[in-house]
Amino acid sequence: MSSNLKIEKVCEWCGSQFVARTTATAYCSHRCSSLAYKERKRQAKLQQFKDEYARTQNKPDKDIQEIEFMTPIELSRLLGMSRASIYNYITAGVIKKLRLRGKTLIRKKDVEELFETPPTIDAYIPCRTQRNPISEFYTSKEVQEKLN
Template structure:
């Protein structure tokens, strides 16, 4: 049952005057209502981002005051990943002290990295060698005793380079041989059991 009440209101989105049938109506059309909803959601995302950014900035400010840092805190301070940090530890580029279940880095040592830093050297681009030798799928199956489905499963997992020629799939010989060489048992094993 529709209302006979007619109220002149101003649209909350576009600002145009319209006749409303309810006192709770705020928008002149479904379109304006939808656009308002989208804008509200967008503003919520922006506020959430600002809040997260402020929190992260506060954390970094607190970390900067510490004399000793954990690997996670060092990641936040330098803005690099844990994998990169641990690679630096392994290369002894960053001095660490390992306690039982805890690794610490002295802030002074991190600062000295930048004081004693060296000139940036551009890394030369690796030249990729063209692949010139290939196996057909049949060659791989016969040489290494695997099924066609097994071949494609390994090729996908190991990301073997391939090409097509006259309807046949050709696989990089270098990559195939390298993979199966790793699968060979050690020469040190001299005694075997059958199944």
């Protein structure tokens, strides 16, 4: 660039007008230039941190393609449902489960099959129903009398 050039510019850092010697000059002074450089560095670092954070937040516990079994909690996260709903479906027998000592496991294949043959709404039993167990019992004789 020719040093004879005089270009009126506005400093990209402080906003004051100045006369630049080259078209590439963006700052009025070395100070503004270095401050702007530091800010760019800071922003880049901040963005890097944000990206890193977003990655950890979206990271599933396991790769869904690889898993065969999951816990009710993992399934609730996967389907975006509450844990209570998942347990209700399990209790209602809509979602099949394998109960091992202290651990309930659900097969991914079974969940996928639910999408093939969706359960009816009737299959959903709310929690409170579970707390009111059958209160009427009949002997076989009473049943015979009732049903003739």
